Amino acid sequence: MSGREGRFDELARLGVATVYEASGRQGLIDEDFVQLIPGTAVAGPARIAVCGPADNRAVHEAAARTRPGDVVVLTMDNPVPVAVVGDLLATQFKAQGAAGLLINASVRDADTLRELGLPIWARWIRVRGAAKAHRGTIDLPAVVGGTLIRPGDAVLMDGDGAAVVPAQRIDEVVAAGRAREAKEAKAREQYLAGGLSYDLHGFRAADEKGSP
Structure with missing residues (x-):
């Protein structure tokens, strides 16, 4: 850019x-x-x-x-x-x-x-x-x-x-947007490999412990 x-x-x-x-x-x-x-x-x-x-x-x-x-x-x-x-x-x-x-x-x-x-x-x-x-x-x-x-x-x-x-804020937001894009690309690879957001975000573990 x-x-x-x-x-x-x-x-x-x-x-x-x-x-x-x-x-x-x-x-x-x-x-x-x-x-x-x-x-x-x-x-x-x-x-x-x-x-x-x-x-x-x-x-x-x-x-x-x-x-x-x-x-x-x-x-x-x-x-x-x-x-x-x-x-x-x-x-x-x-x-x-x-x-x-x-x-x-x-x-x-x-x-x-x-x-x-x-x-x-x-x-x-x-x-x-x-x-x-x-x-x-x-x-x-x-x-x-x-x-x-x-x-x-x-x-x-x-x-x-x-x-x-x-x-x-344009330069700051562009940099943050690129970082978010990279993070989402990694998550997408995990989901395609069978991973679930329910696990990757820790929601399953929290639910099993009875946490809100």
């Missing part, structure tokens, strides 16, 4: 579940998101837009500010099922080099978005359109799914959902 991009690639490879556990069970973005393209996994620095109520004007500004590798986080103070991204905005984000979109609101044109190939996680799929009356805020911290996300924090997403790693 080398360089800025390598750290994000490694987070994506390790995956949300491993990173969440390795970080001390911190950073879970605890909402149900629809993964529009199954099998995708991305990680990158957060580019954040907080939209006005049922509004997507801020999304247009976010597209103009997006840089290659960004994970664009789009949310509202009180999210509602209004489509803040469709085919045309998603095309702009892809052309700007976004790694993916995390949308705490709705998307529409879902079939076209899948064909476009940009990894997108959305709270809802709804056709109801957004207004464009409020500028909202760009590149300021936001809370999504009960978790604070700051510009530049690592946001990662895969089939298990989404998580965030504070920018200053």
